[in-house]
Amino acid sequence: MKEFRHLENIVTLEYHPDKCVGCGACTTVCPHGVFNQENGKALLADRDGCMECGACALNCPTRAIVVRSGVGCAQAILYGWLSAIPFLRRLFVPDACCS
Amino acid sequence: MADRIGAISVRLGIGRDNYRIAPGLYALGEPGAASPVLVTCNFKLTVDLLRRELAGRALWLLVVETYGINVWCAAGKKSFSTEEIAGRVRAAGLEKVVTHRRLILPQLAAPGVAAQKLRKLCGFSGVFGPVRADDLPAFLDADMHAGPEMRNVEFKLAERLKVALVEVHGARKFMGWILAACFLLALLGPGGFSFAGIAGAGAGAFGVALAGFLTGVFIVPAFLRRIPVRAFAAKGLIAGALMGLLLAAILGRAWPEKTAALMACAAFASWFAMHYTGSTPFTSLSGVDREMRRYMPVQAVLIVFATMFWLAWAWWGDSVTRGL
Ligand code: SF4
Ligand code: SF4
Numbered sequence: 259m260k261e262f263r264h265l266e267n268i269v270t271l272e273y274h275p276d277k278c279v280g281c282g283a284c285t286t287v288c289p290h291g292v293f294n295q296e297n298g299k300a301l302l303a304d305r306d307g308c309m310e311c312g313a314c315a316l317n318c319p320t321r322a323i324v325v326r327s328g329v330g331c332a333q334a335i336l337y338g339w340l341s342a343i344p345f346l347r348r349l350f351v352p353d354a355c356c357s
Numbered sequence: 358m359a360d361r362i363g364a365i366s367v368r369l370g371i372g373r374d375n376y377r378i379a380p381g382l383y384a385l386g387e388p389g390a391a392s393p394v395l396v397t398c399n400f401k402l403t404v405d406l407l408r409r410e411l412a413g414r415a416l417w418l419l420v421v422e423t424y425g426i427n428v429w430c431a432a433g434k435k436s437f438s439t440e441e442i443a444g445r446v447r448a449a450g451l452e453k454v455v456t457h458r459r460l461i462l463p464q465l466a467a468p469g470v471a472a473q474k475l476r477k478l479c480g481f482s483g484v485f486g487p488v489r490a491d492d493l494p495a496f497l498d499a500d501m502h503a504g505p506e507m508r509n510v511e512f513k514l515a516e517r518l519k520v521a522l523v524e525v526h527g528a529r530k531f532m533g534w535i536l537a538a539c540f541l542l543a544l545l546g547p548g549g550f551s552f553a554g555i556a557g558a559g560a561g562a563f564g565v566a567l568a569g570f571l572t573g574v575f576i577v578p579a580f581l582r583r584i585p586v587r588a589f590a591a592k593g594l595i596a597g598a599l600m601g602l603l604l605a606a607i608l609g610r611a612w613p614e615k616t617a618a619l620m621a622c623a624a625f626a627s628w629f630a631m632h633y634t635g636s637t638p639f640t641s642l643s644g645v646d647r648e649m650r651r652y653m654p655v656q657a658v659l660i661v662f663a664t665m666f667w668l669a670w671a672w673w674g675d676s677v678t679r680g681l
Contacts, residue, residue, distance in 0.1 A: 262512055262637070265587050265644040286485050286503075287467035289510040289638065310641040311433070313467030327468065328642035329433045331635030333527070335646055 269308045270326040275299055277322035284314035284323060376401050377425035382449035386415035390456045393497065395486070396442055397463060398423040398431050403490075410490045414497070417455065421445045429638070432469035439471045443478035452480060461486045461501065464508060510638045517578040520636035524574045528629065532570060539563040542664065546671035562667070565604055565618045569625025572600045577630040589640070590631040590652030597626025613670035617663040624659035627652060 271292070280298040285291075290307040293300045293314060300322070312327025328334075340350040378399050385408060394417040397403055404420060421441045423431035431437035442460070452458075462470055464485045472483035487496045487507035496503050543559035573593045577584065584592040601622030605615035631648060634640040 262581060262639050263587060264589075264634075264640045265647060268643045268647055269641050270643055283473070286508065287464060289465065289488060289508065291505060291509050307639075308641060309639050310643060311468040313432075316469075316471050317467055317473065319473050326642065329430075329635070330637075330640035330642050330645040332632045332645055332649055333635050335642070335649055 263306065264309075264330070266306050269305065269310055270324075271302075271305055271308045271310065272324040273300065273302045274322050274324075277320045279320055279322075281319055283317040283319070287313040287317050289313070378404055378420060380420045380422040380445060382445075382451065382454065383418040383420060384415075385411055385418055386413065388415040388417050390454070392416045392455065393457075393461055393501075394419055394451065394455060394459070394481075395461045395493075396421060396466075396483075398426065398428045398437055398466075400425050400427045400431075403427055406490050407493070410493055414494070416497075417451075419445055419449065419451070419460070428463045429465040429468075432466040435469045437466045437469045439469075439474050439478060442470065442483075443475060446479040446481055458482060459484055464488050464503075465510075512581075512638055514579065517581065518575065521574050521578050521633070524629070524633060524636060528570065528574070528632075532567070535566045536563050539566065542668065546668055549671075558671075561608055562621075564608070565601070565621050566625050568600050568604055569597050569622040570629050572596050572622070572626040573629025573631075574633065576600070577626065578633055578636075588648045588652065589634050590627045590648050590656070593627035593630025594623050594652075594655070596630070597623035600626065611670060613666045617666035617670075620659045620666070621663035624656045624663065627656050627659075 273293075278299045280295065280300065282295050282300075284293040284300050285295050288308075289311070290304070290309060292302065292304050292308045294303040295301065308325070309330055310325055310327050312325055315321070315323040315325045315327065337350045340346045378401050380399050383404075392415050395407065395411075396419045397407060399420045399422055404418070407418065419442070421437060422445075423436045423441075426434070426436065428437060442462075446452075446460070458476075458481050460475065460481045460483050462472060462483045462485050465488055467485060470483065472485060475481060475483045484501055485503075486493060486501070487503045488510055489507070492503070492507045496507060539562040540555065540559035543555045543562060547554075547558040547562070549555075549558070573596075576596050577589065577592050580596070581592070584595055586592055586595065598619060601619035604622055605618045608614075608618060631645075631652060634645045634648070
């Protein structure tokens with residue numbers, strides 16, 4: 259998404275062109291146009307546009323893409339931290355969002 | 358044919374509650390053996406939307422169990438998964454219902470669904486459809502081709518405010534605790550130890566918190582692009598401080614109270630703007646994590662100082678204003 263941008267140079271997206279077979283799946287599934295296809299290979303066109311959803315990595319047949327995927331949701335992250343604290347573990351579940 | 362359709366379809370609305378419908382195969386219109394099969398979640402509103410957008414067409418709808426959660430969130434939580442789809446395909450006996458071997462998947466399910474693995478698991482291959490349901494007719498007519506404009510998510514004003522309502526719902530408990538905290542603090546001095554005073558001071562403090570809340574949940578999303586910083590928490594700080602200035606001018610009686618209102622409003626707006634990241638389709642885990650580590654201490658300090666200013670002024674009143 260060119261219109262809205264979050265922080266720069268922070269995502270964990272890694273692309274290894276040597277493993278790419280140019281199937282185009284990453285370009286198809288990415289909701290932010292992060293990958294283009296050029297000369298039979300994927301091209302990492304907009305790394306900072308990535309939201310770490312993990313769709314490309316999961317759908318890449320050759321594991322040319324690696325990303326630590328997860329939801330960019332403050333509540334989920336906060337509950338994740340709180341649920342790591344022994345006593346609070348009972349009150350907070352780490353996966354608390356969109357429910 | 359009609360009997361078979363009747364047997365497996367029109368079970369819409371018999372789910373466990375209003376937002377959930379029973380998983381399984383449904384018929385839209387009067388589909389046949391060559392009709393396309395669309396896969397979706399069992400969140401009722403999504404299914405309703407599909408029925409509306411695809412009215413007048415004949416196709417199969419394979420609803421998978423996502424526990425009443427929408428496609429995007431369910432894929433993130435991996436309940437909308439490759440295995441779940443394969444299981445539903447087998448349970449519905451889809452290979453006997455249609456002659457082709459292709460499933461149309463929602464693109465936003467891709468974080469949970471590996472299309473290339475589907476064929477091995479259930480004999481059907483997956484094609485990712487467009488992001489938005491209203492592009493589905495065009496996608497079907499274009500022989501299942503989606504251009505880049507159908508592949509990218511948008512986040513228009515109406516949508517930003519619609520998801521803000523979800524945030525309001527999610528924050529109601531937290532705001533209840535804040536309400537209680539405001540009156541408890543008012544009891545400690547700012548209320549002047551009279552019933553009317555405590556009620557007034559508590560309500561005033563909660564008003565500030567509420568203003569910060571509304572700023573973070575509605576004003577920040579509405580002016581998302583206009584506030585010239587990237588971090589949501591920082592956007593909230595700026596918008597909240599402006600709102601706080603306004604409140605201080607209207608409500609505050611002396612500078613310690615005005616400062617307290619300003620700081621508290623900024624802190625609340627920042628906190629809720631930060632939480633709004635959960636409703637946006639473009640913030641990453643790493644980005645939000647960084648934001649929280651950076652801005653939660655700022656929010657905490659602001660709240661502590663706001664409380665101290667408020668109470669100090671109540672306890673020592675004019676000597677504070679004169680002495681400093
Ligand atoms: S993780 Fe998601 S947003 Fe990032 S490049 Fe892959 S598909 Fe696109
Ligand atoms: S999905 Fe993987 S193999 Fe296919 S184009 Fe993208 S990087 Fe290359």
